């Protein structure tokens with residue numbers, strides 16, 4: 001994880017789960033609309049925001065977000081992208097226009113991108129059609145595969161095109177089977193799963209199994225798969241995911257913000273499971289905060305400290321960061337070669353630091369950003385804590401926000 005000669009130089013971090021457009025609503029869903037507010041009422045606010053985007057505003061918001069990610073130490077982002085069409089549900093003249101807006105934002109800012117076009121077909125496990133606000137997310141299988149094929153022409157060392165299934169409730173079983181049969185075996189596959197108890201209950205009622213149980217029984221889940229959230233698991237599902245080699249993308253700040261629940265981290269690590277982190281709804285864009293809260297959630301639930309350790313190191317920070325690095329190439333399909341994060345070695349938080357405690361100090365002390373430089377594929381994109389185009393991109397972002405909030 002560290003270069004032997006410099007404990008302040010770390011590998012770039014992969015962000016395994018992002019919806020870029022949600023950056024525009026971070027902080028805007030924190031007012032009570034109903035005493036029963038939940039994930040499902042949040043989703044209505046999110047749909048209202050989603051309905052306002054076009055390719056230009058998406059490009060501006062994603063660019064700002066990617067600057068923030070780079071400045072925080074993420075060098076790769078997996079974009080779980082379902083905002084495909086115009087608000088009325090009609091494809092744009094270029095059906096990939098929204099995907100290309102994300103691609104341009106990644107190219108402009110220098111972050112590596114795993115672009116995951118999302119298949120979204122139904123409004124629930126019962127197969128009901130998409131609601132009015134979901135129309136711009138929808139595809140049939142053929143149009144979806146054509147989108148992936150069109151985007152793959154742009155693949156290179158900084159862009160990998162994968163595939164995402166929005167969730168079991170949004171993808172009928174036969175459509176899932178058709179997509180999996182049509183795509184190359186080595187393509188990254190991501191899916192939201194078992195985030196909400198309601199989803200677990202519906203899946204049990206309509207498919208006769210819990211979501212993860214059903215997926216493991218109906219797809220060849222292996223190391224190319226990333227299961228996003230996987231919050232609500234029974235013991236057999238914990239072991240099943242770990243055995244499959246799939247990665248679980250845990251998004252602690254979003255899961256806390258949405259009231260999802262706590263991932264069974266200790267049991268899953270004991271089973272040898274692979275983990276990564278994601279910024280998801282962008283309520284926080286910080287690997288420090290995701291890793292810190294991944295551990296803190298477990299402490300609050302168990303009344304113990306230093307939960308996330310295994311085998312090699314007694315350090316919680318190193319264990320978590322090493323786990324995140326170990327899953328990165330499987331989950332992103334990119335190698336991250338030449339991606340480095342250089343910490344601010346002379347910051348007070350590092351006074352008296354030894355090579356063994358640098359990562360714990362970074363993750364578990366203070367709230368000042370301590371990232372000095374970020375290099376992606378050997379190119380320096382952040383220096384003295386600032387992205388090279390921070391100001392110009394923030395100016396464009398403010399103009400886009402004025403349009404989106406008008």
Ligand SMILES: [Zn+2]
Pocket residue numbers: 017019080192228280
């Ligand atoms: Zn998500």
